[in-house]
Amino acid sequence: MRKNFGKKTWFYPLPVLIVGTYDENGKPDAMNAAWGGIYDSNQVVLCLSEGHKTTKNIKIKGAFTVSFADAAHVVEADYVGIVSANDTDNKMEKAGFNTIKSEYVDAPIINELPLALECKLVKVNEDGNIIGEIVNVSADESILNNDGNIDPAKLQAIAFDPVQNTYIKLGEKVGNAFKDGAQLI
């Protein structure tokens, strides 16, 4: 038996995106967003309300970074989602986030988060969503395996659960893509 819940904005997994931007004075900011994903090859989409400082910053600078919140920074990631730089001057300091400027775009990379997409604003699309081109992916060496590739078991990215309002850690590998299904062919 199935139960109907009606219209709900539920999705599994939802990401925990920490969007990094500079304001008009070059001051770094970050916010937590769950509504976003891949829009096309090398492109991301973000659904952000107009009122966010981040939305204004993206339009001013034409750039942003997307870091993925990890299990080691749940408190910090949640903090930047519940406090706005519109009314908290020292938001980044209170979050404990330190930044360096991206080499590729006019946006800050958050040192504490080990994986970031460095994005140029392509446009605000017909529905008001932010479309960005991924011009570089940068990863801290701490999450790389011996081959120099990203190891998701080291990254420990988290997901947002929209029903229980919790954060969930990505866990163990359960299969191989483009491979396991071949046994049914």
Next chain:
Amino acid sequence: MRKNFGKKTWFYPLPVLIVGTYDENGKPDAMNAAWGGIYDSNQVVLCLSEGHKTTKNIKIKGAFTVSFADAAHVVEADYVGIVSANDTDNKMEKAGFNTIKSEYVDAPIINELPLALECKLVKVNEDGNIIGEIVNVSADESILNNDGNIDPAKLQAIAFDPVQNTYIKLGEKVGNAFKDGAQLI
């Protein structure tokens, strides 16, 4: 130290979406897609190539379902991603997927996958992406907790790892959203 990887379509977590549709004869189909997410309140976005049977079906019927692949159906989920209904007549039978028609939209719900979004096509947007309105969320009772809500620990949704080409299970709860961050205020 950080390592630069250049332009990559990497994202954590990426979902494993099983998109269910009917063709012009009412025959059910399903495909696996990782490029999609929440587009707005009650709306999803899917980035699907034109050539997919699913893309054609969505345009014909104006409807689709999005089920979330779970750890119990990794093989089946992978299979519908590597085989096309364009050249495999009995794709759903080989996948072992059985369907019932949604009560709300002209699209099939896959019985074996316990959580589905039932969506009406809103439009194909300016960039060719599918935008759907979630008109109902239906969940099998097996993934509900005692309060009748979805329990992500029972759902066991999986994520696609675009770097290692593996599937990863969502694991343990690591925090409370809109709450844990308050300790930094």
